[in-house]
Amino acid sequence: MRENNLIERRFSVAPMMDWTDRHCRVFHRLMTRRARLYTEMLTTGAILHGDRGRLLGFDTREHPVALQLGGSEARDLATAAKIGEEFGYDEINLNVGCPSDRVKDGRFGACLMAEPALVARGVEAMKRAVGIPVTVKCRLGIDDQDPEIALDTLARAVVAAGADALIVHARKAWLNGLSPKENRDIPPLDYNRVYRLKAAQPGVPVVINGGIASLAEAKAHMAHVDGVMLGRAAYQEPWRLLSADSELFGEAAPHASMKDVFAAMMPYIEDELGRGTRLHSITRHFVGAFHGVPGARAFRRHLAENGVRPGAGASVLRDAIALVEERAADSIAA
Incomplete structure (x- = not known):
């Protein structure tokens, strides 16, 4: 399964709150057949108790599309993952990178970088519940954590629990002192740290994310990792996606203009x-x-x-x- 994941994960569009809803994903899919698309983060509570049709419904043309979950309680994550699988999603992704106060107060997102054992229990529970890939998207670390220790510790824990891939936003998150918006720019990028993670985890797909502004930059990263995830560049300048299939997969785009x-x-x-x-x-x-x-x-x-x-x-x-x-x-x- 991981060998296939290497091909499927070469390029993806990042999950972005308030941006990558179902309308956005249909739009993006019309520009690239091969990119893996992600939902906005949905909390386990919303899925378990909310309007599932409204929250989880999507157009079949979006495939391959992953559901990103926010949560930390293993039982809830497993139940929400199973619901996502039943809706037809191709992957379940656990958010361990969002730095907002609301996320921190709910004990999910980037604050979970400090609790790798808890994250691993969630991954293990989801793997038992579903037959589709379960992945983790994280940061290099949070606040005063040493990224060399924090990232390796989390990675080892979730890989041992069965995670099928790691997606790493190549910045730390500062939960104390920076706003979510500032956390997208101020903590310095450290792509080399993600490269070192890949070297330490050669059998696990590692995807890099954060500050990547073009397909040319994406191709350069692919010399060191298995895949690249484009975020704001793909959303704010979607025309870039018209070249993704030809540049990264050697295939024609679905539409020429x-x-x-x-x-x-x-x-x-x-x-x-x-x-x-x-x-x-x-x-x-x-x-x-x-x-x-x-x-x-x-x-x-x-x-x-x-x-x-x-x-x-x-x-x-x-x-x-x-x-x-x-x-x-x-x-x-x-």
Whole structure:
């Protein structure tokens, strides 16, 4: 199973709160067949007691797609993982990296770096409950922990418990003194530490994450680890994903241009609008689609001003795309 995971994990888009919802993932899938996609983090409590259809429902075209869980109680993690498997997810990923206060207060996320035995019990329970891969996404350490000790200790514990892969955000998390936003930039990146983890765990897929801004950077990391996870660069500049399959897998992209992607997205949008979804819930993920292209600003402004209006339909997106085409034509004519 781990040999197959090496291929499947070469490239993925990171789980990001408030960003990688089901609409975002369908959009990303239309640009890359091969990227592994992740849900936003869902707590075990939400899954056990909430509206599972709303929380866990996804479009089948998203495969391969992983469910990221937040939690620490082994029994709840096992139950939530089993529910995720029954919904059709391809992987269960445990969040041991989110630094928010809410996560810390709930005893999940990055604070679990201090409790590797507890994390291992959760992984072991999930492995017993499901037949799909169980993975862990973590930081290098937290606060005053020594990353050399903290990361190896966690990795050894979860691998012994059966974890199928490790995804490492190459920064420490400071739970005391930095906000979640600051934790995305201020703690220095240390990619070499992740490389050393891979050297110490040669039989386990290790994926690197954090501050990677391009596919060229991703390819450079692949000389040292099994896979790369792109976060904000993939979300804020989604056009980068159009090259992922060709650059990293030697395969053609599902669609050749962003215009083609949006044409393929239209039936999904029309269907969602028919179900009562607000247009802005979908189009908010498109703002970076034409980054650096003439008309990109007009595209963003049109979506922002018109996509939020009651009853806004797919014509809003079509009109926004037309603005890009007009500016592009003007640029060529000039």
